[in-house]
Amino acid sequence: GAGVSQSPSNKVTEKGKDVELRCDPISGHTALYWYRQSLGQGLEFLIYFQGNSAPDKSGLPSDRFSAERTGGSVSTLTIQRTQQEDSAVYLCASSLGSYTGELFFGEGSRLTVL
Amino acid sequence: DQQVKQNSPSLSVQEGRISILNCDYTNSMFDYFLWYKKYPAEGPTFLISISSIKDKNEDGRFTVFLNKSAKHLSLHIVPSQPGDSAVYFCAATSNFGNEKLTFGTGTRLTIIP
Numbered sequence: 001g002a003g004v005s006q007s008p009s010n011k012v013t014e015k016g017k018d019v020e021l022r023c024d025p026i027s028g029h030t031a032l033y034w035y036r037q038s039l040g041q042g043l044e045f046l047i048y049f050q051g052n053s054a055p056d057k058s059g060l061p062s063d064r065f066s067a068e069r070t071g072g073s074v075s076t077l078t079i080q081r082t083q084q085e086d087s088a089v090y091l092c093a094s095s096l097g098s099y100t101g102e103l104f105f106g107e108g109s110r111l112t113v114l
Numbered sequence: 115d116q117q118v119k120q121n122s123p124s125l126s127v128q129e130g131r132i133s134i135l136n137c138d139y140t141n142s143m144f145d146y147f148l149w150y151k152k153y154p155a156e157g158p159t160f161l162i163s164i165s166s167i168k169d170k171n172e173d174g175r176f177t178v179f180l181n182k183s184a185k186h187l188s189l190h191i192v193p194s195q196p197g198d199s200a201v202y203f204c205a206a207t208s209n210f211g212n213e214k215l216t217f218g219t220g221t222r223l224t225i226i227p
Contacts, residue, residue: 004157031213034175042118043203043217056214091157095213101148103123103213105157 004106006092011068012112013082021077021109025094032075033095033103034067038088046090049075050097082113117141118206120218128226133191135221137204140185144206149178149189150213152201159201162189191223199225 005024013019025032034046045059050071060066064082069075079086089110093103119138126179127133137147150158164171164178164187171178177190183215191198204217 033214040219042116042120042219043205044213045214045216048214093157097213101146101163101207101213101215102160103158103215105159107155107157110195 002103004094004104006106006109006110007032008089009107010110010112011094012114014108014114015084016081017089018078018080019082019111021079021092021111023092023094025073025075025092026104027073028096029094031095033093034075034077035091035093036088037091037108038085043091046077055092060075064072079111082111084113087111087113096100116219118204118216118218120204120221121203122221123219124222124224126224126226129196130193133189133194133198133223133225135189135191135202135223137187137189137205138185139187139206141206141208141216142185143208144216146207147155147180147187148205148207149176150203150205150217152203152220153223158203167179194223194225196225196227199223199227 007022030051032049035043047067048056064080067077089108091108093105148163149161151161152158180187201220203220204218
């Protein structure tokens with residue numbers, strides 16, 4: 001597709017379960033980001049992939065969160081043993097990696113942990 | 115520690131008038147600033163940006179002003195149109211070449227017809 005694609009768009013899970021969120025970036029974009037937006041909050045940086053470099057994981061809130069990017073394209077964000085405070089919209093973005101600051105965001109995956 | 119602050123959660127403006135959205139930052143290392151616009155159920159989209167070497171950048175109806183001494187930037191939309199109703203996020207980054215953005219909490223702009 002032409003834009004960043006995320007799935008699922010909505011996910012309801014029970015506390016303690018693991019979830020996987022998927023992001024398919026724009027073809028040719030070398031940089032990929034995960035952000036999340038909790039209710040009433042701004043967009044919180046989670047993790048950043050750029051080409052073959054080691055990812056910047058400085059925003060991951062705990063070791064329950066991990067992400068990988070396979071083949072420089074699709075990325076999966078995994079949250080283990082989900083907690084209620086993990087409820088948020090998880091946004092993926094991609095960019096060309098050349099410095100413009102212009103990120104192209106997907107529509108997000110809304111996660112609700114009961 | 116909110117390094118980028120948007121103190122007005124909402125703003126209502128009459129159609130045709132000027133909308134002014136404000137943003138303050140605390141990190142003096144920030145050198146590049148952006149505004150993103152977000153409609154419901156959509157991801158944010160890039161609107162306009164400004165480098166710290168400038169104090170103004172204009173793109174059509176949108177102008178961003180930067181006051182480095184006050185660590186303040188603003189987005190002006192004139193004239194405001196109903197399609198401008200959205201949530202606007204201010205974002206900042208440091209070290210030219212770093213696309214890891216720090217976002218504010220957003221301001222919901224409503225344009226009244």
